[in-house]
Amino acid sequence: MTRVERGGEAADALVRDLYPHTGRAHLIGMTGPPGAGKSTLVTALAQTLRRRGETLGIVAVDPSSPFTGGALLGDRVRMRDLYEDDGVFIRSMASRGRLGGLSLATADVAKLLDAAGFDRVIIETVGTGQAEVDIATLAHTTIVIEAPGMGDDIQSIKAGVLEIADILVVNKADLPFAANTVRALHAMLSLGQTGSQMHHGRLMTQPAIATMHGWKPPIVETVASQSKGVDKLADAIDAHRDYLRQSDGWAQRESQRSRQEVREQLQLRLIERLAGDDYERLIDAVTQREISPVEAAERLLKAYRERKS
């Protein structure tokens, strides 16, 4: 895992050799705002799935400081009860300021767990930005976790969140305003389904496909700290997986993910190959408004083609 995180030729070779052995595991993304109780819920869910005889990989992703490059990876603190279970592997990852490559690195770590034979891989991220949304498109099943009192108004629950969720969880459901949160989510969901023919980009495509075929994201209420509602969550996850497999949704998600991964790898590698003095010079020229960004890109591509011949 350290090797694939670091990247480079050794990592590429490793992934290349392993790739044919991936595709079996059910990838589950779990995201939500800080304080919603994600890690506690992941732990409770893991225990439930273990009781049902499954093995699990858990990847917990946290942001790196953009200033120091360091990170405090503390999700494990709440997963203490899983430490001595041989059927659970937990890996903490930092975002490392990767240029759009966080979802690639996370995908590679998930591939290792998949190839190693774990039944499910849970990828836990803090849902605050584009990177986290990209990670969500890695998963077969995306779960968004909200908690009451974190902004229950329809306006404050981010629209983007609903677009990626296959399952919505209201954790800390024993708190006073939980019912409001559930109601608000129901309202937003019904708006989304009747109103939206708009696709805001590839992110809408997966759940939109599911919606067209008939998957209505359920809202599951949990109290993770007391393991309440977690059985229902596990059932909903199984239901979604079964739905994907029966409806060809699984194949569609695999295809979407493959497309996204190849595209991101292309972007990364192309820029790596084009980097250099010319690259910087052209960017300066764009900044000075001597040439347009499109022209800079075309010149770089031209120079690359010529270099190759």
Place this chain on the structure above:
Amino acid sequence: MNDTPIRVLIAKPGLDGHDRGAKVIARMLRDAGMEVIYTGLRQTPTMIARTALQEDVDVVGLSILSGAHTTLVPRVMSALADNDLTDIPVFLGGIIPDEDVVSMKANGVWEVFGPGSSMQVIAEAIRSAVRP
């Protein structure tokens, strides 16, 4: 040049419940550019070794204020050895009497940083130990 961040495990073995020092070190090492896996309280030697293995850490830091270091540290070192992790430097923080430092090192501990150790010294020491 190696710009992959150093990964550090900070754990509190045993029943000691005072974690402020461990959290201070964890934050300081993060500010020094390291990735700190902080596992919190009540870690058994087995749990520490399994975490070190899964997270592939470069350094392990144990915080012990309870005086139980004489029993706990050898057990942790042994659990690490069981998992083939003997090349990971292990440092101690907390309350370790001077007269015990020698026996700790005899157990394989790399360094002991007592209360009042400079944060900068600790970070630098870790960097040199991991990337000589």
